[in-house]
Amino acid sequence: MRGRYVTHVLVTGGAGYIGSHACKALKAAGHVPVTYDNLVTGWEDAVKFGPFERGDLLDRERLDEVFARYRPVAVMHFAALSQVGEAMSEPGRYWRNNVCGSLTLIEAAVAAGCLDFVFSSTCATYGEHDNVVLDENTPQEPLNAYGASKRAVENILRDFEAAHGLRHVIFRYFNVAGADPEGEIGEHHRPETHLIPLMLDAIYGKRPALTVFGTDYDTPDGTCIRDYVHVCDLVDAHVLGLKWLQDGKGSRVFNLGTGTGFSVMEVIEQSRAVTNRTVPFEIGPRRAGDATRLVSGSVRAEKELGWKPTRSNMGAMIADAWRWHQTGHYDK
Numbered sequence: 187m188r189g190r191y192v193t194h195v196l197v198t199g200g201a202g203y204i205g206s207h208a209c210k211a212l213k214a215a216g217h218v219p220v221t222y223d224n225l226v227t228g229w230e231d232a233v234k235f236g237p238f239e240r241g242d243l244l245d246r247e248r249l250d251e252v253f254a255r256y257r258p259v260a261v262m263h264f265a266a267l268s269q270v271g272e273a274m275s276e277p278g279r280y281w282r283n284n285v286c287g288s289l290t291l292i293e294a295a296v297a298a299g300c301l302d303f304v305f306s307s308t309c310a311t312y313g314e315h316d317n318v319v320l321d322e323n324t325p326q327e328p329l330n331a332y333g334a335s336k337r338a339v340e341n342i343l344r345d346f347e348a349a350h351g352l353r354h355v356i357f358r359y360f361n362v363a364g365a366d367p368e369g370e371i372g373e374h375h376r377p378e379t380h381l382i383p384l385m386l387d388a389i390y391g392k393r394p395a396l397t398v399f400g401t402d403y404d405t406p407d408g409t410c411i412r413d414y415v416h417v418c419d420l421v422d423a424h425v426l427g428l429k430w431l432q433d434g435k436g437s438r439v440f441n442l443g444t445g446t447g448f449s450v451m452e453v454i455e456q457s458r459a460v461t462n463r464t465v466p467f468e469i470g471p472r473r474a475g476d477a478t479r480l481v482s483g484s485v486r487a488e489k490e491l492g493w494k495p496t497r498s499n500m501g502a503m504i505a506d507a508w509r510w511h512q513t514g515h516y517d518k
């Protein structure tokens with residue numbers, strides 16, 4: 187009787203890093219993930235677990251068509267520009283794509299009567315709070331247009347709940363890392379800006395030495411501290427978030443992090459240990475928009491959703507990313 191429960195879920199950004207892992211997890215949970223992606227930063231060959239509809243978030247007509255074709259029971263909204271550096275230099279793209287695009291999607295979902303919405307937000311909405319435990323009630327004071335755009339969408343969701351009954355689960359991610367341990371999908375950004383894939387490239391000799399962005403932060407070794415969570419654990423939380431909504435539990439915000447922080451230098455050291463190779467790196471200036479320390483101080487997802495991260499230790503994340511990295515997908 188399993189088929190009775192098969193439901194379509196619209197996954198925006200399903201051709202991207204986190205979205206493609208979410209599609210795999212949704213399929214495993216008995217759903218049909220319908221990827222909606224404009225392929226600006228996504229990859230069509232990452233769409234392996236359900237139908238693909240190419241389209242832009244700002245294209246309301248195309249969105250209406252896709253909602254009408256599949257009648258999804260819920261939306262998982264991953265599609266976004268997500269680079270802090272780029273957000274500092276091109277804020278307009280972030281506001282247009284992330285905010286206007288999300289608004290268009292939210293309006294289309296409401297018009298189609300699809301009222302369960304899972305949103306991929308970020309710890310970058312918190313901004314700089316030195317020595318403060320970041321939980322879901324920490325004031326949101328983003329330092330860059332990326333965080334600001336995500337905070338704006340959170341506010342849109344609240345207004346649409348009040349006006350139209352749009353139920354939502356908001357996940358504020360810390361740093362996502364790792365890859366599908368079965369090697370089907372992994373991280374592939376163009377251009378790559380994230381620490382772990384850049385480091386693995388440097389180890390592999392595909393790129394010049396990694397530049398460490400600043401060693402003068404107020405941390406034990408002077409480099410920024412982040413809380414890394416395995417992409418498979420992260421998407422498991424999304425499947426639980428969808429169930430939460432379908433069980434009628436109402437709108438909720440959850441941090442997704444492990445509560446353990448790693449400095450850039452500690453990540454370099456762990457990468458050396460996992461790959462057994464030296465990590466070529468040099469010290470550079472700070473990157474604009476970077477907070478000193480972003481570590482989750484919340485166990486709400488564990489307590490309320492029953493989320494149990496199993497792969498979010500640094501060794502496993504680097505090992506899974508390294509395995510994916512060596513498949514050659516990065517060479518495309």
Ligand code: UDP
Binds near residue numbers: 361380476
């Ligand atoms: N970082 C670095 N060199 C790089 C890329 C990143 O030192 O080439 C640092 C960055 O300053 C931050 C951490 O690594 O402290 C994680 O950065 P990433 O871009 O991976 O994620 P973010 O924290 O911006 O979401």
